[in-house]
Amino acid sequence: MMLSGKTKKQTFVFLLLLLFICAVSPRAYAQEEASGVTLTAQAGFDGFYKAGNWLPVQITVGNNGPAIEGELRMTVGSFASGEEVIYNTPISLPTQSNKQVTLYVDMPRILNTPKVQLLDGNGRLVIEVATNTLSQLSSEDLLYGIVSPDPGELEFLEDVTGSYKRASVAFIDIDGLPETAPAWNSLDVLVFNDTDTGNLSTKQQEALRQWVSTGGQLVVTGGPGWQKTTAALSDLLPVTVTGSETVTDLPTLSHSTGVPFRDEGPYVVATSSLRSGELLYHQDGLPLLARQAQGMGHVYFLALDPKLAPLLDWDGNEVLWAVVADEVPERPYWAQGAQNSYSAGTAVSSLPSLVLPSALSLIVFLFIYILIIGPGNYIILKRRGRRELAWVTIPAFVILFSVIAYFTGFQLKGNDVILNQMSIVYGSLDGKPARVQSLVGLYSPRRSTYDVIFPDGVLARPFDRTMGDMSGSGSISAITQGSEFVMSKTRVDVSAVETFVAQYYHPGPDVTGQVSLELDGNDIILNISIQNNSDITL
Template identity: 50%
Template sequence: MVKANASKIRFLLLFSLFFAIFGTLIAPATAQDEENGITLDITVGFDSHYKSEYWTPVQVTAANNGPAVEGYVQIRVPQGGGLEPSVYRTPLSLPTQSNKRVTLYIKLETGAGNVNLTLHQADGTLVAEASSGSLSRLGASSDLLYGVVSPDAAEFAFLERIPGSRSDAAVALLTLDDLPETAVAWSALDVLIFNDTDSSQLTTLQRTALEVWLKNGGQLIVTGGANWQKTAVSLTDLLPVTVDGSQSVDDLPGLRERIGIAFRDPGPYVVATSSLRSGELIFHQDELPLLARQSFGRGSIYFLALDPRLAPLLDWDGSDAIWAAIASRVPTVSNWGLGPQNSYAATEAISSLPTLALPSILQLVGFLLVYTVVAGPLNYWILKRRNQLEKAWLTIPVLVIIFSAITYFTGFQLRGNDTIINQISVAYSQTGAGQANVYSLLGLYSPQRKTYDLVLPQNSLARPYSQDFGAPFSTDEANLGAITYGNETTISDVRVDIGDISVFLAESAAPAVDVTGSATLTVEDNNLILALDVLNNSDLTLETASILVGNRALSVGDIAPSERTTVSLPMGTTASAGSSSATFFSSGYGPNAPLSANAETILGSFDYYNDRVLYPRWQLLQALESNNFGGTTTFAVPQETAVLIAWSNESQINATLGDDSFNSESTTLYLIEIPLTQSLVSGRNITIPISLLNWEPIGNNNVYNPTIQDLYLNGGWVEFSYTPWPELQGMDVTRLGFSLTQQYEDPSQLTPDVSIWDFEESTWQTIENTSWGRNNIQEFAPYIGPNNEVRLRLQDNSSQFGLGIGEIYPILTGNLDE
């Protein structure tokens, strides 16, 4: 009996211990200090979901039942590479018997486990602390994040199985208070659902942030049903429909038959009644919109007339098809929406100050020549002429001192006497958009060792920016104090050494340059032509403008204020035998680098490497593109848009140093998406240019950078797939060939072995007698796949020192019928 009781006691103790431990794991991120009466609650990201590529909002709720607190809340975020943690703060005034909510914005690393928050008095005394629960990291391009604002948000958990074109999906259960007032902090959200929620409770700043998020690619779904009014009324100016009421219907055959699955629950069903105002109907019952959509910048706004929590959508097997239709239209992460990707090039760009350029080699040689002549022959000649050669022991040291002083003074002047904030920005927007997504590299240069406070506007988020290797900040001690949010964003106590540059990356939403226009791809005389019509409504000159279509940039020239530019630009034909790959691209870049590949056109000069103004711009182009070689991901402009690229010396963010004086230097790169209409109605003997071919490597062995331009083979092989743009996928192909050019002209260089994929036999067929230049294929029918896809394979089996391939791509010629 005693043994039995002892066993029960041990069991109860173990169970109690397990329950205590488990309870701490599932407890909410709330901490209460009984001594001072402070309660802190912390919510990180969107329902603990975050994407490390974007800023993460942290909502802090503080309650005080004890003595008043005048201080700040603080988060320290560990950094990799041995760097000091980043410190983020925001002021907090917490009187007795008060409850307040503040928001911080932090940049989390990939492996962030949780976030620790502390509350301090103004003198730094620790008052209370709290820790978040475990966090869930999502990938910007691989994971789809739904945000659901609903009194029954858990009913939308099924969306986790509908990732659209992404590999996975997650659902964040939110309230309106969880939506940040800073537009930049919305970036991690892909889809936002308002269901049975009073959207009029959105603050003015939240509403502005919502619209900016939409224009940058966000997807908003507003639901109807019986409670449509409180959800939709305050958003009527955004909706694609005009909602006028609700009604009960016995059946919705238009939806049921379209999906092809019978409803689980019988009617009646409550439907919000409306009429289409603009956009498109995806699902409808006769003239009654059930799911309508309209574009808003890169994003979309949907109105779903039914309440997903009720029949017929609740637990209906066909509901997934409705949400899949929405998820499939979520745009991919914009090519430049993540800001600088190559941190080495970005740091090089911001550190290249034209006003602090080093003297040229000719200047240095001239100075040394003058010094040598003066201290040597000229000094000797003068002393000999005066018969005072014995004074050389005096004149030579004096000359050395004089020239040393000149050298020191010149170097001091070249280093400059002024503090400089160098700003290089990228403003990414669409025509007609009021706001642009702006990334600004800020370089703080100091001619002396000094500490500064860098002050930015309230809606700007900024952080120290480091290279992938060799961080620009010393790891021995912190080079800055904290990033503080308030009426302004302040990076305090930035310590800069003599002649050094501290680099920061700021993200903000700024007024977009006012540009309207259109781009149309047409067929004229059997040639592909890009017709561009652009009106610059702004008061600044768009310098060195060009238009990027596919992976090819075409020069437009300067566009003055209020100027309308109308041009027709040939898209080009395939290269002839012996042509250089420079016909379409600057050499050395593949599909991940359309900006760098077209640097000569975008910068307006081929000598950008030696130009003090163009060199940092060239580095910026490289910084915006991935430095990941050997991967299979492509980097192409969306086929429904062309991108207007231009430059100016306007600043995008008002950066100051408090009471310290400074000079400013600014450069802005504008990337403005213009709708591209493809009116490829008909034409005969049309040859598809390389810029309208989507390609990707589908396999390789022993190839460092598998790209169709400037490819190097040394005993390895690589396979590529090429597919024309959609409007050309139905072309009747009448001739097929391929272009194979050398990287550097060498008559003795052997050709690689070239094979083409036989879609009928599902095997590679070797092409005999391949030569450099254009090669024609006679019996080509088996080699044309679905959507006019062509696959080519190159292999080096015979060279001793490797093969340099200038370019390799198929040449498809055919007819387009109406």
């Protein structure tokens, strides 16, 4: 059979493509197998987070191949402005190892499926995966977090909004709760149901207590699994739990809510006695729902298991849980911290130690300069009969006064790097942990590069001084997370200020006060007295 020249050419190209596929595909597959690396990433609380709050990203890495010394990296930013911020953390992966790492990132509104990369020691990409899809909520949304083996039984809570416009329900594993308190700020209500809270790490427990103290609502349930559910939280509860018992009916609860139970008894109830706080529902003195204030938040104990009768699929659940939702505080605008980056940047860039010379000093300096370089220089040279030397004396005086001005300015601005910090503190006045937003300005007298290190428990990032919100990439190389939070290779120009915003929790200052209202005819008089017992000037 004879082939034309065109047919021969097409056949030749086809054979080349087939040979290329056969040669390359097995090699690519072999490389994937040889790497032996698996990577998964879960962001937010079941994908939910609130604008302006830190996003926890839980990353799980497995390595069945050669050992890797590298880093985990997330690059986030605004595609509109082109600004990007790199968040990374070093990681060591020996052969046959599995590790879990949490990165904390500030997520822009436009990005809903960020990617996580594993890079080796030479900066080469080993593997890349996308996180779960994110859903950003506003400050008008209520977010429930449910830690339960069967969280779907509490999905009805999305209809219990309290004073908020909407509500969302996040199903969370106990390992997914952050160890850094500022990363909890998206949550409003957290429910532990039939879960061993003894698995909470020390840092998770500390973060939980700090979150509650600034307005978080914690609900701990009872029922047959009360022992494991209260394991790490017994000292927070408003009751002392002693055991459980089976009762045939709970008429007080059904009558109080006005909704009869769907399922008949018997019901398993955790038995307890009120230690502090108040009883919201009880049956002949047996606490069914008790509440205790903790700072600005509350801790609830629900003696029943929501997954079991009589609460399972009960139409009165929304009435019962509205008691919790109604206590979620509506935070004032200032409690959200600084919102305008230009005002924040201007405030933190105003350094009291760097005082500009007064207008009078500048006028006197310029007057002396003009007097000497002009008539003074002319009169002296004329008397000496050497006016031709003006071409030498004038440049000399210019250089002299320039040197004087330079060294005077250098003395005024100083030779030290300065950190200026301003903080907004939100919390109660009982010494409980308070939520802090700090604006930090790094002043440098010369063009240089710095590593700005924040201690453990602090989440920080740069922001740019614009007319918008507190966003921006600043002039940093990356935000490196480990035992400390590091703004790596921060570039600062001569006499410039690089700005950062940090969030953390800190015991509130010792401040006491009283507030009273008085009626004076048709006027209402508000009397406030505040006493600062701390060593901090407020």
